[in-house]
Amino acid sequence: MRIFGHKPTVTAWVGIFIVGAFIIMAVFAPWIAPYPEDVTLEGIASYAPPSATMWFGADQIGRDLLSRVIYGARTTIGIAFLTTILSFTIGIVMGLWAVVGGKVVDQILSRLVDVMLSIPLLIFALIILSLFGSLFTSVIGSLVVLIFVIAVLDSTRVFRLSRAVAMNIVVLEYVEAARLRGEGTWWIIRREILPNALPPMISEFGLRFCFNFLFVAALSFLGLGVQPPLADWGGMVKENARALGFGLPAPLWPAAAIALMTIGVNLIVDWILSINARPSGASAEM
Amino acid sequence: MGRTIAIRIVLGLLTLLGVSVLIFAATEILPGDVATAVLGQGATPETVAVFRHELGLDRPAYVRYLEWLFGAIRGDFGFALTNKRDIVKTMSPKLFNTLFLAGYAAIIAVPLAVGLGILAAIKEGKWVDRAANIVSLAAISMPEFFLGYLFIFIFSVKLGWFPSLATVFNSMPFEKRIYTVAMPAVCLTLLVTAHMLRMTRSSVLSIMSQPYIEMAFLKGLSRARVIFVHALPNAAGPIITVVALNLAYLIVGVVVIESVFVYPGIGQFMVDGVTKRDLPVVQACGLVFAAAFVILNTLADVLSVLVNPRLRKPR
Numbered sequence: 116m117r118i119f120g121h122k123p124t125v126t127a128w129v130g131i132f133i134v135g136a137f138i139i140m141a142v143f144a145p146w147i148a149p150y151p152e153d154v155t156l157e158g159i160a161s162y163a164p165p166s167a168t169m170w171f172g173a174d175q176i177g178r179d180l181l182s183r184v185i186y187g188a189r190t191t192i193g194i195a196f197l198t199t200i201l202s203f204t205i206g207i208v209m210g211l212w213a214v215v216g217g218k219v220v221d222q223i224l225s226r227l228v229d230v231m232l233s234i235p236l237l238i239f240a241l242i243i244l245s246l247f248g249s250l251f252t253s254v255i256g257s258l259v260v261l262i263f264v265i266a267v268l269d270s271t272r273v274f275r276l277s278r279a280v281a282m283n284i285v286v287l288e289y290v291e292a293a294r295l296r297g298e299g300t301w302w303i304i305r306r307e308i309l310p311n312a313l314p315p316m317i318s319e320f321g322l323r324f325c326f327n328f329l330f331v332a333a334l335s336f337l338g339l340g341v342q343p344p345l346a347d348w349g350g351m352v353k354e355n356a357r358a359l360g361f362g363l364p365a366p367l368w369p370a371a372a373i374a375l376m377t378i379g380v381n382l383i384v385d386w387i388l389s390i391n392a393r394p395s396g397a398s399a400e401m
Numbered sequence: 402m403g404r405t406i407a408i409r410i411v412l413g414l415l416t417l418l419g420v421s422v423l424i425f426a427a428t429e430i431l432p433g434d435v436a437t438a439v440l441g442q443g444a445t446p447e448t449v450a451v452f453r454h455e456l457g458l459d460r461p462a463y464v465r466y467l468e469w470l471f472g473a474i475r476g477d478f479g480f481a482l483t484n485k486r487d488i489v490k491t492m493s494p495k496l497f498n499t500l501f502l503a504g505y506a507a508i509i510a511v512p513l514a515v516g517l518g519i520l521a522a523i524k525e526g527k528w529v530d531r532a533a534n535i536v537s538l539a540a541i542s543m544p545e546f547f548l549g550y551l552f553i554f555i556f557s558v559k560l561g562w563f564p565s566l567a568t569v570f571n572s573m574p575f576e577k578r579i580y581t582v583a584m585p586a587v588c589l590t591l592l593v594t595a596h597m598l599r600m601t602r603s604s605v606l607s608i609m610s611q612p613y614i615e616m617a618f619l620k621g622l623s624r625a626r627v628i629f630v631h632a633l634p635n636a637a638g639p640i641i642t643v644v645a646l647n648l649a650y651l652i653v654g655v656v657v658i659e660s661v662f663v664y665p666g667i668g669q670f671m672v673d674g675v676t677k678r679d680l681p682v683v684q685a686c687g688l689v690f691a692a693a694f695v696i697l698n699t700l701a702d703v704l705s706v707l708v709n710p711r712l713r714k715p716r
Contacts (some may be wrong), residue, residue, distance in 0.1 A: 230419035233698065234520050235653045235689045238671075239427070245675040245683045246428050329544050333657050337672050352546055356661075359550060359565070362558050370547035377542035386540075
């Protein structure tokens with residue numbers, strides 16, 4: 116079988132299988148999960164150990180842990196995905212603007228991003244959330260704030276890459292030709308630069324997704340991300356951490372789900388990277 | 402050379418200044434301020450006004466920024482909103498604890514990662530390289546808390562070798578401290594080693610594709626000799642940058658790991674500050690973290706100038 120004209124390697128298949136399984140889990144959660152997401156089950160003690168009817172056991176207030184892990188796929192993967200799309204939109208628009216907008220725009224945007232990048236992202240997010248968190252008390256409101264804050268912070272990395280890629284494109288003849296025949300800036304961005312800049316950005320999308328996914332999980336784990344009663348993998352680890360003291364692996368299930376999902380995406384990204392060599396200026400690690 | 406280094410240091414200081422503006426501004430441009438955040442939405446406008454005056458929030462932002470900045474330079478971050486204690490006094494023992502944890506992890510991680518990274522580059526494509534690749538990919542993919550709780554589950558709950566909570570206090574003897582902090586330190590080590598190993602490997606490999614390396618091979622030199630005599634001196638700059646970058650990453654990893662092991666460090670202090678909306682504490686911790694980040698990056702710049710003579714002339 117071929118995907119986009121390339122044959123996936125064995126490790127790529129493993130990655131596709133893992134990610135596919137999690138996406139199916141997220142989309143069809145109500146049909147797959149044996150119990151509802153946020154209902155305390157009758158006659159079930161807190162941290163009930165795993166049994167035949169509840170494979171992962173119960174959480175701190177007697178909810179089925181397996182069902183919550185399945186529903187958590189929706190929240191955690193969904194938020195990370197939305198964040199990455201938003202961060203790419205902001206990052207690419209700003210990056211292309213810096214390239215075609217002239218020297219002054221480029222200098223202002225680049226220096227701003229330099230300073231923003233010299234504060235660790237988690238620390239920056241904590242500072243902003245310390246004030247922003249209190250503004251919205253509803254669950255949806257706090258989710259919007261969370262997605263927006265992470266997307267803006269993450270877009271600095273996308274900005275760097277898209278600027279570097281577009282810099283190499285903007286000097287090519289066909290852009291010059293478009294400019295000479297009198298096309299507007301917006302037209303040049305949309306029809307000449309963007310289609311040629313996107314292919315190297317695809318693998319970066321996977322990497323940024325992994326980063327945002329782990330970032331959302333870490334914030335939720337610290338109690339500053341997704342708010343209860345929504346099932347979310349990072350928050351579930353925190354909620355169930357005390358079960359470890361009773362010798363139960365309860366917090367390890369959602370944590371393992373996070374690890375597995377990230378490994379899956381990374382395996383796919385590795386395969387895409389091996390197909391087209393990476394552009395300069397891209398960073399896989401941060 | 403001295404001039405280049407001086408320029409780097411001045412640039413670092415300027416970045417630090419920019420960072421302090423950004424940390425201060427991030428809490429200013431948002432709607433609402435500390436007073437409304439602390440008092441909540443039910444407070445009457447009069448109470449908010451009185452509280453704002455008490456905190457000095459009714460003065461212009463730039464005045465408060467300058468006061469805050471000069472206070473910070475003198476080592477005075479003011480008082481915490483929640484318990485009215487001097488922030489610097491509360492923070493300094495926690496800062497020491499965090500530095501101890503980070504230093505502990507760094508002492509193990511740096512030699513391990515650089516050694517294994519070079520080894521993986523030498524044995525490119527062989528089983529050592531592949532094993533290192535798979536293990537480090539897995540370690541990068543794991544969230545910090547997964548590793549932390551896995552360690553607690555295996556080594557303290559099941560085996561009972563280490564305490565699950567890394568509780569330290571000032572009068573603790575050194576060996577006891579090393580033992581108590583061992584698990585969080587090893588967790589951090591694994592996480593940072595994975596990043597550092599991959600980056601070391603790729604920077605050595607990128608040097609290996611240079612023409613002069615091909616020339617050395619064509620002369621018939623052994624692979625080991627080419628790597629140690631020809632490649633490594635040139636890879637030293639990138640490797641130092643990699644190490645500094647990852648030590649900076651250690652700072653962030655510390656926040657989550659401290660929370661897992663309930664370790665009394667500055668990361669926990671900051672997270673507590675965020676949940677209690679104690680803005681002066683959050684700003685102070687943020688500035689300390691950001692300063693450590695900037696200092697490490699500047700240090701990397703300076704060191705790479707020192708090891709690579711080609712960078713000594715300003716371009």
